[in-house]
Amino acid sequence: MKIDEKCIGCRACIPHCPVAAIRYEEDEGVYIEQDECVECGVCLNSEVCPAEAIYQPELSWPRVLRAVWSSVVFIHPETRTQGRGTEEMKTNDVTGRFKPGEVGFGLELGRPSTGARFEDAERVAMAVARHGVEFEPMNPLTRYLDTETGRFLDSWQGHPLDEEFRRTRVMTFIIEFKTQQEKMLDVLETIKGVAEEIDTVMSVDLITKCAENGSIPVKHILEEKGIEHYINGKTCLGFGKPAYLFKYE
């Protein structure tokens, strides 16, 4: 996003930016720090500017990735849904993406409120890849990864995945993968470790198919190991049809 000469310097837009990219200086007036801006469009869409000085310039690679990962209305060509991740557990009643005995992880870098860069995502992906996890093939970030190592490919569709790409900042990434339930605690240890190495925060999701009676299979493991979790979360109610036929051991 940019601000043009119509700006009257009222600074009303500054608090609207979720990543504090709009700045004011005596000699420069109000401007958007381009390295910090994630192209989420909140400043423009909030219609806060009385002079209509905020505008969306045309974005080229890799800057366009900021909008792709930060704007809610952009539809990824791969997932054909808006947003940064997949349907994940939301449609598990239809897709059978997470089966009994498996656990899914969503590692949401930059959430809440801090933003993240591709280099952070690569560091985390490389750490969890050592466990032989199965990266979600429909997740838009996975297309840039060597899924064996978690490292970014050298290029994607002719675009270099270089240093400029790695420094690109977005609102949030979601690294999605699944593994066997018996590997859950080891993977969690790795996640805790790599979280200390990144320059942002990450919110961690744990997905599991409920047992036939609706109970949560990993709950006792989390409790035994003293792993804290929020009292609230998401529950797929199982209304989806055609229903995937799960097999329980």
Added chain:
Amino acid sequence: MTHTLHRIGDRGSLERDYILYALASNVELLKGNKPAYENTKELLTKFMDICFRHRPVNAGCIYPSSSPYSKTIAKGNTWEEMRQEMLDYTETLAVFDDRENLRKVIDDLRESDLGLSIVLSGVFDEVYEACEETGLTPHTVNIALGIMGKKELLPERRTLEIVTMCGHGLVSQYLAEDLVRKIRANKISVEEAAKRLGANCICGAFNTARATEILTLMVGEAHGSGECDG
């Protein structure tokens, strides 16, 4: 994405915060197969018809690649206005702050048998109780294990309670803090401030009723109180 997960708050506050979200899986379509649903727009419209029968505190529709790209209660839109713009891939959700209303919605959704995948976000105990009372067995869960990493970058606890109600990250912590200052200076009412915050949430997942409660607490608390514990 998991935009209704990771909402931070005390139990009492979270017990007035439930989100119902409907989705027609497009996984088969992506595999090159026939889509699972042929009348998605109609099903999503019926889902929202049911939700609006039970007075959601916020609700919204995202219309990808359209203009306007979203309509929500917090932005001042009515269901009739949202209904006119419905598309096959419209993202639809509704927020409830009342457990009794929530049970009625679930009951109606069960009876309507739309075949859409429906996710309920909220306090697990309450969700499980609602499932039991309405004859449902929870299918799959997504559990929030908290925030890791550079937590020193996070705002204080109350501000986090506000901003985590927009999982897309579009409600700015700086706007929340700015509005608290304006409420204290009698420049805006708490209700107006909650609505102002909610207007930046594009999908309608922001619970404006709960935001009003949290803002009221923030106005009464000394600045800097409430350290974030992730």
